[in-house]
Amino acid sequence: MNNDKSKIKVMVGLSGGVDSAVALALLQKEGYDVHAGFMRNWDAIANNDFSGNPTLLDPACPQEVDYDDALKVANKLGVTLHRVDFIKEYWDDVFMYFLAEYEKGRTPNPDIFCNKYIKFDAFLNWAKKLGFDYIATGHYAKKIVKGDEVFLAKSLDQDKDQTYFLSQLSKTQLESTLFPLGDITKTEVRAIAKALHLAPATKKDSTGICFIGERQFRDFLKNYIPAQQGVIVDINNGKTIGFHSGVYYYTLGQRRGLGIGGLKDYDENKRWYVCKKDVVKNILYVANDDHDAHLLSDKITLTDINFINGEIENGTTINVKFRYRQADQKATFYRNEQGAYLVFPTPYLAITPGQAAVFYLDDICLGGAIIADLYFKNNKIN
């Protein structure tokens, strides 16, 4: 059976981290004709990424450290490493969207669009042009093939499941992809990397926006969206209780960075949470309770609706994740002339416009959408 797979050419996206390194090793072991591709999609200097960037003074650019790690892995496994840049594509298709969303007062999820437009589009097409049959990544997700149909499913390691970030993929994109880590745990991945003496075996998982990295977020945004000071208002009594440096920089449900504390006549044990952003008036509304009624919604409208295997029937109740690593919650999907929306059996807390609502039926990821407006008892609240 190795003969069959040896004729299948797979381009593995190799990031320099453990996950993609092990993905590569596993596919190679299975007998595929594997190559590796290292992407560079962000140029900190060219993209004016200075403020809030902790790596500027590093002796070696972190991307080059990652490249070195990727190269070590490729060399260790005897695999050819290609290198490709999608800096323009990332800027145009992901980062412009990201900034436009923030300017509207929303909280976008760039990594979802990075997958949709870069890894599973620009990178996939690049690989196809080079004659590859598939791309593969180190995502924790399963691709399940049943006859002619292909499904996206949660990874075996439920704690690491990354289908949330893959919710905007099309069936076509999925068909050309392999997820070698879908059936193993993170612990096993680390163990395999160690056993094979792969350089990133003990490397810390990377976080922050994919391809950009860890940033002091508010300062990072200030490179592109200028600070505009304004007031912070208690949504429950309209009183000004503080000042912010720009409503754009905050997320609904956020607590940190408000600088409000020790106000008289308030419960001293309670913290303040962002519950509304008025971009036009530049007002940030907050509430003094993590369960304040103003944080609740019972219906949300959706844009960018994507069903991987065809749209579900109007009125179907499904499981939905509104943020990464959140427990699934019940919601009923509706679509009419006005658009699509979800209705909840009970009000949910701090749902954030711009983030993804991702649909599940058991372990199958049906697709997802982007959260538009929030409603509570039929009143728009965002």
Added chain:
RNA sequence: UGGGGCAUAGCCAAGCGGUAAGGCAACAGACUUUGACUCUGUCAUCUCCCUAGUUCGAAUCUAGGUGCCCCAG
């Protein structure tokens, strides 16, 4: 310029003679391929507005300053 009250960390605040609670904020770390949430830790020592005194010992008592608040002008 008569009377009364209060001055403790960025903010709120406990403490009532025995060697500075707690909360919020902030910061750091953990978690995390977005942004958040969450969790853990740190955070007053020529220290409790200043000065002098009483005392073995004072944030706590006394006197005098200084500042703020309230009532009466």
